[in-house]
Amino acid sequence: MKIKKILVVDDSPTDRYLLADILIKQGFEVETADDGDVALNKMRLFEPQLIFMDIVMPGKNGFQITRQIARDPDxxxxxxxxxxxxGQETDRIWALSQGASDYIVKPVDADELLVKIAAVVQ
Structure with a gap:
């Protein structure tokens, strides 16, 4: 599967912009959300093929939203x-146990980001 549509979920406007900018320059169609509830709505409308999820956000955190995604048949x-x-190893392990496919630490390196995307589609 070739990934074209990516949803970036982050409460920081700067981090959303930086990540989206990297992805758009690589030819991806990007939608953003500033919290988990907005993200869940956009997932159903935008139908992304990949989601980048921040952890620390107001309301539901990224672990909770990821767990919700993993349990939703749709x-x-x-x-x-x-x-x-x-950046702690325990955070990465917990993220994977909640249903995440991978984990990347900010600030994001563009080359590492592309490697992570390629690995997800394998």
Missing amino acids: LKHIPVIMCSIK
């Missing part, structure tokens, strides 16, 4: 890559 096919400033 959404569980969408891979989630957690994208956070939380």
